Amino acid sequence: xxxxxxxxxxxxxxxxxxxxxxxxxxxxxxxxxxxxxxxxxxxxxxxxxxxxxxxxxxxxxxxxxxxxxxxxxxxxxxxxxxxxxxxxxxxxxxxxxxxxxxxxxxxxxxxxxxxxxxxxxxxxxxxxxxxxxxxxxxxxxxxxxxxxxxxxxxxxx
Amino acid sequence: xxxxxxxxxxxxxxxxxxxxxxxxxxxxxxxxxxxxxxxxxxxxxxxxxxxxxxxxxxxxxxxxxxxxxxxxxxxxxxxxxxxxxxxxxxxxxxxxxxxxxxxxxxxxxxxxxxxxxxxxxxxxxxxxxxxxxxxxxxxxxxxxxxxxxxxxxxxxxxxxxxxxxxxxxxxxxxxxxxxxxxxxxxxxxxxxxxxxxxxxxxxxxxxxxxxxxxxxxx
Numbered sequence: 524x525x526x527x528x529x530x531x532x533x534x535x536x537x538x539x540x541x542x543x544x545x546x547x548x549x550x551x552x553x554x555x556x557x558x559x560x561x562x563x564x565x566x567x568x569x570x571x572x573x574x575x576x577x578x579x580x581x582x583x584x585x586x587x588x589x590x591x592x593x594x595x596x597x598x599x600x601x602x603x604x605x606x607x608x609x610x611x612x613x614x615x616x617x618x619x620x621x622x623x624x625x626x627x628x629x630x631x632x633x634x635x636x637x638x639x640x641x642x643x644x645x646x647x648x649x650x651x652x653x654x655x656x657x658x659x660x661x662x663x664x665x666x667x668x669x670x671x672x673x674x675x676x677x678x679x680x
Numbered sequence: 681x682x683x684x685x686x687x688x689x690x691x692x693x694x695x696x697x698x699x700x701x702x703x704x705x706x707x708x709x710x711x712x713x714x715x716x717x718x719x720x721x722x723x724x725x726x727x728x729x730x731x732x733x734x735x736x737x738x739x740x741x742x743x744x745x746x747x748x749x750x751x752x753x754x755x756x757x758x759x760x761x762x763x764x765x766x767x768x769x770x771x772x773x774x775x776x777x778x779x780x781x782x783x784x785x786x787x788x789x790x791x792x793x794x795x796x797x798x799x800x801x802x803x804x805x806x807x808x809x810x811x812x813x814x815x816x817x818x819x820x821x822x823x824x825x826x827x828x829x830x831x832x833x834x835x836x837x838x839x840x841x842x843x844x845x846x847x848x849x850x851x852x853x854x855x856x857x858x859x860x861x862x863x864x865x866x867x868x869x870x871x872x873x874x875x876x877x878x879x880x881x882x883x884x885x886x887x888x889x890x891x892x893x894x895x896x897x898x
Contacts, residue, residue, distance in 0.1 A: 573684040581682060593682055600684070601693040625696040625785065632781045 525551070525614050551613055554661070558611050561658035565607045568653050573600055576645045583641055595638040598626060599646060602669050609665035618665045622672050636675055643670055689772060697770045698789035717766065729823045737825065745833045752837020759838060760845040763790065775846075795819065796835075808897040809875060813839055813853075813868040821859035821866055829883055830858030832866055839868050854879040856889040869896070 528551055531544055540548075565572075577596050584592070602622065609618040630636060647666075650659055687693075697703070697716075704721065706713045713721040736744035764775045767786055771778065778786075784801060791799040797817035805812055815821075815835065824831035832855050840853035852873035857863035867889050869879055875896070882892045 570684055570688075577682045577684050589682060593687060596682065596684060597687050597693055600688065601695060604693070605695075620701065621695065621699070625699070625789065628785060629781065 525612070526616070528613075554613070557657060558613070558661055561654060561661050562607050562611050564654055564658055565603065565662070569600070569603065572646070572649050572653055573603075576642060576649050579645045579649075580638070580642055583645070584638065587638060591633065591635050592638055594633055595635045595642050598630070598635070598639070598673075599642055602626070602673070603646075606662060606665040606669055609668075610662050615664050615668045618668050619672060622669060627672060630673060640674055643674060694771050696785075696789060697767065698786060698793045700793040703793050715766075717769075719762070726819070726823055729819065733823065733825055745831075748833035749837040749840075752834040752839075753841040754837075755834075756838035756841035757845060760842045763787075763842075791815070805869075805893065805897065810869050810871040810893075810896065811843070813870060815866045815868070816859075818859060818866055824858070824860035827858075827860060828886065830855035830863075830866070831860050832858060832868075835866070836868055839870055843870055852876045854883060856883060856892050869893070 527547060531540060531548060573596060576599070577592070580592055580596070581587075581589075602618075605618050605621045609615055630639065650662070650666075654662065703716050704713065705716065713723055715721055733744075736747055740747055763786075767778070767783075768774060771782070775783065788799050791797065796819065797815050799813065799815045802812035802814060815832075818832060818835065820832050820834055836853040836855050840851055843853075844851045850873055851870055853868050853870045854876055855866060855868050856879070857865065857867040859866055869876060869892070879892050879896055882895060887895075
């Protein structure tokens with residue numbers, strides 16, 4: 524959960540929540556049905572989306588090693604799952620915490636940055652096709668955050 | 681043709697097993713700390729570490745270094761068994777088949793999550809048959825009594841037996857620099873016992889790390 528939201532519950536004995544604080548809660552709860560919808564869309568079409576991305580990736584990079592591409596796709600599946608959860612929680616920091624350090628290091632060692640760059644571009648297109656603009660806009664903050672961490676700065680798409 | 685379904689084993693993709701936020705769980709009411717598999721963890725307060733250091737020193741004097749080293753060795757042996765078991769269970773691959781980088785990442789993350797500081801392996805002495813292990817922000821160094829020799833004997837023992845188990849060869853470990861002596865990091869040399877033995881005397885003679893490495897590799 525967003526830390527801002529979490530704090531709301533911390534001082535129950537001290538005072539009642541102010542209107543603007545209740546507004547924060549309202550906003551989150553109000554957006555929850557849409558978030559769950561978008562989550563379902565991602566969950567149910569995970570394989571379909573990623574398979575399409577994998578096919579396009581192979582077509583786009585015919586000379587790239589399959590092993591490296593598989594590694595990238597596997598990482599992307601993980602990233603997408605974390606992003607989906609981050610979207611449910613409305614917490615981009617969740618994604619950052621899961622990826623920073625650990626996955627960035629792996630990407631560096633296995634040198635999949637160039638593949639990842641193409642992969643995330645294809646993934647974005649694919650997600651645009653299977654999610655409604657509203658659903659996509661809920662996912663985007665988390666996905667953008669992940670891309671910022673994982674892709675080289677100059678090359679982020 | 682890449683099949684995404686085949687990349688998913690049991691519909692899961694392993695993440696960062698030792699990540700602190702998921703690895704350590706606690707029940708405040710019962711006063712219990714557990715890891716994510718439900719194995720019990722123990723939290724050691726700083727006072728206890730200081731107490732062990734000073735108690736050992738009073739009881740055994742100089743021999744306390746050997747006692748600490750042997751405790752580390754004993755503990756390192758079971759640590760290796762648990763580490764291997766947990767990783768094998770979680771990643772579904774034998775430790776020996778794990779890519780080196782993933783093994784190292786797990787060890788590094790485990791070290792951080794256990795609260796032992798940062799760790800890195802330096803392979804620059806590989807051709808001479810030694811492995812250099814560096815650690816930073818070690819609580820065992822931070823709480824060490826003021827001393828004229830490096831004092832992380834416990835960790836040295838852990839490394840010796842952990843890597844002995846891993847490689848199947850009897851390895852020894854000698855610490856050459858220590859944060860408790862204002863060094864930038866703790867350096868541990870790891871290698872075959874008979875080749876590394878002279879380093880112990882060199883540490884006693886207060887030789888610095890570079891000089892020790894030079895003589896060992898000469």
